[in-house]
Amino acid sequence: MKIEETALDHIRSLPRFKIYTDISREEYTEYLRGFLNERTHEYTGNVNNEAAIIRVKTENDHYWKPCLSLRTEIDTEENKTLIRGIFGPTSAVWTFFMFLNFIFGIMWMVTITLWYVEKQIKSNDFSWALPFSFVMLFLLLLTFLAARVGKYLAREEMAKLRKFAEQSIANLESW
Secondary structure, rough: OOOEEHHHHOOOOEEEEEEOOOOOOOHHHHHHHHHHHOOOEEEEEEEOOOOEEEEOOOOOOOOOOOOEEEEEEEEOOOOEEEEEEEEEEEEEHHHHHHHHHHHHHHHHHHHHHHHHHHHHHHOOOOOHHHHHHHHHHHHHHHHHEEEEEEEEOOHHHHHHHHHHHHHHHHHHOOO
């Protein structure tokens, strides 16, 4: 079994890892179901043949409740099963933050373009464009900071998910 992880994976918004193993997809699915069932007091999740989502059981939920997404693929080059793991928020939260980044980014580009064109044609029709573009940059910064704060608040759950991933990998070798 070979685990691939780079330094970049530690600083990403969604840290990830790869595991190459000799067992089949179906065997891994059954193994993961059993491993999760042994730890139902601490973790909850959904496991099927292609993907699994694991969450930590907590008393209160917040917007950055992390989960571990595991996806299995068949690597035809090495003739092994590839398990990809991604740590991050639920897909709804991730989509919401990406939507905010997209909207604020587009609005910033439009307003800065309006301001630039206004200066080029020596007009005063869009005098509000430059201050509005700064507001958009501020909102982008707030979105980024909200994601970082959420990630900081969820550090304990992330550590537990990391422990789950490491234990399941270590136990996979002896299975």
